[in-house]
Each structure stands twice: as structure tokens, then as C-alpha cells.
Amino acid sequence: MANQNENQIEMNEAVDLGGLEKSLTEAIESQVSDLDSLTEELQNIGNPSQLGKVVMDTVWEQLMNNMGSVAGEDFIKENGNMTLDLSKDAHIQTTDNFADGKIASHNKEINYQERYDNWQGNFEKDKSEQIKYHSDRTGKQKENLVKGARKKYDEGRPKGSKEKGMDMDHTVSAGEIIRDPKVAAHLTEQEKINFANSSSNLNEMNSSHNRSKSDLSMKEWLETPNANGQKPKDIFNDLDDETIKSYYEKDMQAREKWGKTKNQGEQSSIESGKKSRREEAFKVGKAAVGAVAMSLLAAFIKEVVKKFIKWLSSKEKTLENLLANIKAAISSFVKNLGQNLLSAGQTLATTIATAIFGPITRTFTKAFTMLKQGMKSVADAIAYIRKPENRKKSLSILVAEVGKIIVVGLSAVGALALNDVIEKGLMAIPPLAIEIPLFGSLASILGLATSGLIAGLIGAMVLNYIDKWIAQKRKAEATVKIIEKQNEILQTQEVQKLVVEEELVQTKERAFQNIADRHTEARKIMKETLANVFEEPMKDVTPVEESDNKKDLDELQRLLEGLL
Structure with a gap:
């Protein structure tokens, strides 16, 4: 029996139950993380928030382009209705x-x-x-x-x-x-x-x-x-x-x-001629710097407005909370300074381009924005298809999901196209034709905002329509995956439990075996000691003392044998 226990202990030690338990724990943590991802995916199915972001970002980009175009057009007016030309022959x-x-x-x-x-x-x-x-x-x-x-x-x-x-x-x-x-x-x-x-x-x-x-x-x-x-x-x-x-x-x-x-x-x-070139360069530089400054200011105001809206929707509308939100807006502006400077650079480029080529630049920048957004949508669709996890999806669902990406892009493009129609309609109203320095007419600003809202709503309706066709199936698939992942976690936990229990049994057996081994060794020593004691001759001991000693020894031997 002792040999069998020893063999089992050696086998379990070879398996390294401690290492196995650690591996199982790490596996459970990974599986729980996958479960969280699946749950999040389930919640995001049919969520059109990305649509609003893309449309508003595109409208905002066009607003920045308008700033540059208006600055360039103002320069042309100041330049005697002539476009920018710093060549020698234009002045000398x-x-x-x-x-x-x-x-x-x-x-x-x-x-x-x-x-x-x-x-x-x-x-x-x-x-x-x-x-x-x-x-x-x-x-x-x-x-x-x-x-x-x-x-x-x-x-x-x-x-x-x-x-x-x-x-x-x-x-x-x-x-x-x-x-x-x-x-x-x-x-x-x-x-x-x-x-x-x-x-x-x-x-x-x-x-x-x-x-x-x-x-x-x-x-x-x-x-x-x-x-x-x-x-x-x-x-x-x-x-x-x-x-x-x-x-x-x-x-x-x-x-x-x-x-x-x-x-x-x-x-x-x-x-x-030299003087004229310097003056024209100064004029366009002044217009460009003004447009860049207004672009950065607009980006800052955008952050402040976002935080102010957040403050209005909060429960605690205190001055301290308002100042905290303004501070957060400043921090966000500084954090995104690189992107803001990039937008300002685009505004600068639009200003110079408009100054050189005239009002037609506004049409080109709008067309470029449309083309860029369209290409981005195609690139996003291709990237989505190439993802390994998406290749397992059915063709119909894959096409529908790609369609949603394209709809987002088309919504942004549609907002720019719709802006022209709305702006022309609003320009017929005299008060809306009033020009705002560096921003353009009220009709232009309202046209951008309205077109963005309409395109966003139409896009959201199309997305929801697509979602009605695929959402339930995706949710069912996600639910099945969640259940499978939960079962996988339970199975791993069961294996972990068995490993822990087996490790506990082996620990107990090793403890019992050690105690038994120590008892066997103690019995052997005691027996040898008793044997030596009983073999020694009794010298100078009275019968009474001998009788008492014998009793004591017998009692000690009985207790030891009972203990062993």
C-alpha cells in the first residue's frame, strides 16, 4: 500500500499540479476577457453613433474649408478683384x-x-x-x-x-x-x-x-x-x-x-513693382494668419461648447463644476493640438489656394472632401472584409455590414451635396445673405448645419433598416458564442477544481505518509530502547522496587504500543 501511494505521489509531482493550476487560471482570465468583448459587440450591434461622428466631422471639415475660402475671397476683393500672383511679371x-x-x-x-x-x-x-x-x-x-x-x-x-x-x-x-x-x-x-x-x-x-x-x-x-x-x-x-x-x-x-x-x-x-509684390504678399499673409487663428479659435470654442453642454446636462450646475468643465475643454484642446494644427494647416492651404485660383477653389475643396470621404469608406470596407474574425461571417451579413460602412460615407458626402441646394435656397432670403467675416454667409453656415442634420437622419434610417435585417441574427450568433464561452469557462473551472482537489488529496496523503514514517521510526527506536532496558540485570534492587519498576515499564510499553 505504501509503495502504491509513493508511486502516485511521484506521478502527481511529475504532472506539476501547481503549474497546471496557474495555467488554468490564466486561461479563465483570457476567456472572461473574450466574454466581455462578445458582450460589448452584442451591445454595439445596430448602434449608429459612428454615423453622427463621421457626418459631423465632415461638416466641421467643410466649415474649416469655408473659413479658408472666405478668407481667400476677402483677399481677392481687397486685391482689386485679382487673384494672388507674386510673380515678377505680375508686378514689375x-x-x-x-x-x-x-x-x-x-x-x-x-x-x-x-x-x-x-x-x-x-x-x-x-x-x-x-x-x-x-x-x-x-x-x-x-x-x-x-x-x-x-x-x-x-x-x-x-x-x-x-x-x-x-x-x-x-x-x-x-x-x-x-x-x-x-x-x-x-x-x-x-x-x-x-x-x-x-x-x-x-x-x-x-x-x-x-x-x-x-x-x-x-x-x-x-x-x-x-x-x-x-x-x-x-x-x-x-x-x-x-x-x-x-x-x-x-x-x-x-x-x-x-x-x-x-x-x-x-x-x-x-x-x-517690388513694393507692390511686398504689399500683396503681406495682404495674403494677413488673410491666411487670420483664417488660421479663427480656425484654432473655432476648434477651442467647439471644445468649450461640448463641455458646456455636458455641464448643462449634469445634476450639479455649480460654478465650480462649470470651471472644471472649462478647464477640461482647455486640456482637451491642448491634447488635440496636433490635430487642431493639422486642421488649421488645411485652412491655410485653402486660403492660399482660393487666393490663387479664386472662388472655384471652394468647389474643388468640397469635391476633394467628398472624394476623400468616399475613398475612406471604401478603405474601411476593405479593411473590414480582411479582418480574420469577419471572414467567418456569412456572405449576406458581410455584404450588409460593408453596406453600413458605405452608407456612413455616403451620408457624409450627401451632407456636402445637400449643402449647395440648401444654401442657394437660403440665399434668396436677404437677411441670410449677410456675410460673417471668415465664416461666409449665414445661409452657408445654416446650410452646412441643416444638411449635416438631414443627411445624418437619412443615414440613420438606412442603417436602422439594414440592422433590422441582420441584427437579430447577429445577436443570436453572439448569444450562442457567449453561451459557448461561458460553458468553456465552466469546464475550465471544473478542471481547475479537480486539479485543486487532487492537489489537496495528495498534500494530505504526503502529510499522513510522513507522520506514519516518523511513527515507524519512533517505534523502532522505542523497541530497541525497551529491549536494552529489559536485558540489563537488576542490581541492588529490592523486590518491592523491582515490582514497582516492572509495573512502570509495563505501563510505558502499553502506552507506546497504543500510540504506535
């Missing part, structure tokens, strides 16, 4: 661009378009608005000037002396001044007139010489022969070398002064 007018009709229209200091229109108004044009040209004595093609084009250069200036046969000649002719695109681009009308009639350019000249010269430069007139091959020196007897030298000197002086005047005007255009 070059002569070549001016001659080709490419106007630096963003320059706010100089109206180059007006200068160009006035310049073009000096030339005769055909029915197709093409400029008419003629060839001068040198063979050059020159624009035909309209009647009266030179009038402003002749008004109020000295006319010369008929008695002496002298005219006051424009050394640099009015025709040359009028036709020069560099002059037209970089000098005002008064600056051109002032130079034309200045002492540097206005000189006495023989009337016959002056009419022969016409709009030619002095060099062209003196050195170019006419159709008969004659130069002015061959035609006019009074045109001697000294007079010709005098004409050349006056021409050189006038053109030196004229060149400086034109270069100063060109430099003035460059400086005004």
Missing part, C-alpha cells in the same frame, strides 16, 4: 511685355493697363482692330498716328517766328515719343510732355528743314537720301556744315537727356 512691368500687351496688372501704384490703352489709342486701326503702318524714308515700318495724337505736345509751347522763317522743333520728335513702348510704359503723359517741350529738346530750326525732317531723328534725316537719292544737304542750300554740326550737337544733348529720363522711369517701375 517690362518694356517687352508692355509692347506685347502683357500688363503687370497687380501693380497697385501704376495703372499700366490705362497706360497701354492710352498708348494704343494713338494709332490708326483697321476694322479688325489691327494697327495700320507706313514706311518712312529709311524704309522703317511705323505706326500711323491718329489725327490729334501730337496735339498735347504742341499746346502751350513756343511756335517759332514766321518772320524769320524759324520753327521750334522737337529734336526728339513727338511721333518718336508717342511710338516708343518704353516711354509709354514707364513715363506719365505729363513727364513725356515736359521732356518734349523742355529746353533740352525744343530748339529753333529752319521751317523748311523742320517740315522735311518730320518725325525722323536728326541722324535719319541728315543721312538718309530721298526717293531721288538726295540728302537734305543736296536739297537745301542753307544747310551748311556748321548748321549740320549744330543740329547733331543738339540732337546728342537731347537724346542724352532723353535716355536718362526713360531709364529713370523704368527704374521707378521696377521699384513700384
Whole structure:
């Protein structure tokens, strides 16, 4: 019997009941966790709260986009109804661009378009608005000037002396001044007139010489022969070398002064263009910073409103509780600062895009938001299908669940699409067309809120309709899984109980065996001791003492044997 018990103990020790019990405990904890997950899944079936979050997040994103769009559109209004353009050609007018009709229209200091229109108004044009040209004595093609084009250069200036046969000649002719695109681009009308009639350019000249010269430069007139091959020196007897030298000197002086005047005007255009670029950059920067600031402020107000609503719904509407909720709102805003900055960055990008491309950007941002939400819905649907735990579901339920994901996305997209219709309808009401700085019109704001609410309600109805088809089956499946998991837990607990009981039995048996072993050893020792005692001879003991000792020994032996 002792050998059998020893073998059983050795076998149980080999099994390591303590380790087995620990493993079973961990298994039960895992199973209970799975049970909690199943119970939570059961409770979440048919819950449309995610719909409201997605729709409201999408509407909120569009509101932020509207902020950027409105800021960009306000910049365009402030920028003279021109979109953002910080390119050099948009602000600094070059002569070549001016001659080709490419106007630096963003320059706010100089109206180059007006200068160009006035310049073009000096030339005769055909029915197709093409400029008419003629060839001068040198063979050059020159624009035909309209009647009266030179009038402003002749008004109020000295006319010369008929008695002496002298005219006051424009050394640099009015025709040359009028036709020069560099002059037209970089000098005002008064600056051109002032130079034309200045002492540097206005000189006495023989009337016959002056009419022969016409709009030619002095060099062209003196050195170019006419159709008969004659130069002015061959035609006019009074045109001697000294007079010709005098004409050349006056021409050189006038053109030196004229060149400086034109270069100063060109430099003035460059400086005004640089200034205009800085001012436009500052304007768009101001608009963008304002939009970003309003975006962050709106995000903060959103958190405060959420906490304020929570405070209103609480039982304790104390000042202390209100301050605690405001503090929580600040904490939540700071905690989500990264996301808020990302939204502000999107607002910044929308502001700049609107400033560059105009109001059409609002349509593009809305379309992009729709596309992004649609793609997200598809991605969520694919991710849902790929989950291992969802692959076990029946095809019909899987399709229905994917349909719910798509409905959420479509609801968000529908909110944006519906906003256009509602906004246009509300804009017909004059008070709702009032613009709120950085937010847009009241109609736009109400349109976003209303469309979000309507799309959310419609989406919720569709989700509930789908849930009616699948909810009961999913709940039944979840209930079966819960029962199976509970049975699994009970079975594991039963095994754990048996292990604990077996471990207790073995512990008791080991204790009893140890006691028995100690008793056997004690009996052996006692017997040996008694044997030695009884074998020793009795010396110097009286009969009475011997009798008493024998009784005592007999009693001791009886007690020991009873104990053993």
C-alpha cells in the first residue's frame, strides 16, 4: 500500500499540479476577457453613433474649408478683384511685355493697363482692330498716328517766328515719343510732355528743314537720301556744315537727356513693382494668419461648447463644476493640438489656394472632401472584409455590414451635396445673405448645419433598416458564442477544481505518509530502547522496587504500543 501511494505521489509531482493550476487560471482570465468583448459587440450591434461622428466631422471639415475660402475671397476683393500672383511679371512691368500687351496688372501704384490703352489709342486701326503702318524714308515700318495724337505736345509751347522763317522743333520728335513702348510704359503723359517741350529738346530750326525732317531723328534725316537719292544737304542750300554740326550737337544733348529720363522711369517701375509684390504678399499673409487663428479659435470654442453642454446636462450646475468643465475643454484642446494644427494647416492651404485660383477653389475643396470621404469608406470596407474574425461571417451579413460602412460615407458626402441646394435656397432670403467675416454667409453656415442634420437622419434610417435585417441574427450568433464561452469557462473551472482537489488529496496523503514514517521510526527506536532496558540485570534492587519498576515499564510499553 505504501509503495502504491509513493508511486502516485511521484506521478502527481511529475504532472506539476501547481503549474497546471496557474495555467488554468490564466486561461479563465483570457476567456472572461473574450466574454466581455462578445458582450460589448452584442451591445454595439445596430448602434449608429459612428454615423453622427463621421457626418459631423465632415461638416466641421467643410466649415474649416469655408473659413479658408472666405478668407481667400476677402483677399481677392481687397486685391482689386485679382487673384494672388507674386510673380515678377505680375508686378514689375517690362518694356517687352508692355509692347506685347502683357500688363503687370497687380501693380497697385501704376495703372499700366490705362497706360497701354492710352498708348494704343494713338494709332490708326483697321476694322479688325489691327494697327495700320507706313514706311518712312529709311524704309522703317511705323505706326500711323491718329489725327490729334501730337496735339498735347504742341499746346502751350513756343511756335517759332514766321518772320524769320524759324520753327521750334522737337529734336526728339513727338511721333518718336508717342511710338516708343518704353516711354509709354514707364513715363506719365505729363513727364513725356515736359521732356518734349523742355529746353533740352525744343530748339529753333529752319521751317523748311523742320517740315522735311518730320518725325525722323536728326541722324535719319541728315543721312538718309530721298526717293531721288538726295540728302537734305543736296536739297537745301542753307544747310551748311556748321548748321549740320549744330543740329547733331543738339540732337546728342537731347537724346542724352532723353535716355536718362526713360531709364529713370523704368527704374521707378521696377521699384513700384517690388513694393507692390511686398504689399500683396503681406495682404495674403494677413488673410491666411487670420483664417488660421479663427480656425484654432473655432476648434477651442467647439471644445468649450461640448463641455458646456455636458455641464448643462449634469445634476450639479455649480460654478465650480462649470470651471472644471472649462478647464477640461482647455486640456482637451491642448491634447488635440496636433490635430487642431493639422486642421488649421488645411485652412491655410485653402486660403492660399482660393487666393490663387479664386472662388472655384471652394468647389474643388468640397469635391476633394467628398472624394476623400468616399475613398475612406471604401478603405474601411476593405479593411473590414480582411479582418480574420469577419471572414467567418456569412456572405449576406458581410455584404450588409460593408453596406453600413458605405452608407456612413455616403451620408457624409450627401451632407456636402445637400449643402449647395440648401444654401442657394437660403440665399434668396436677404437677411441670410449677410456675410460673417471668415465664416461666409449665414445661409452657408445654416446650410452646412441643416444638411449635416438631414443627411445624418437619412443615414440613420438606412442603417436602422439594414440592422433590422441582420441584427437579430447577429445577436443570436453572439448569444450562442457567449453561451459557448461561458460553458468553456465552466469546464475550465471544473478542471481547475479537480486539479485543486487532487492537489489537496495528495498534500494530505504526503502529510499522513510522513507522520506514519516518523511513527515507524519512533517505534523502532522505542523497541530497541525497551529491549536494552529489559536485558540489563537488576542490581541492588529490592523486590518491592523491582515490582514497582516492572509495573512502570509495563505501563510505558502499553502506552507506546497504543500510540504506535
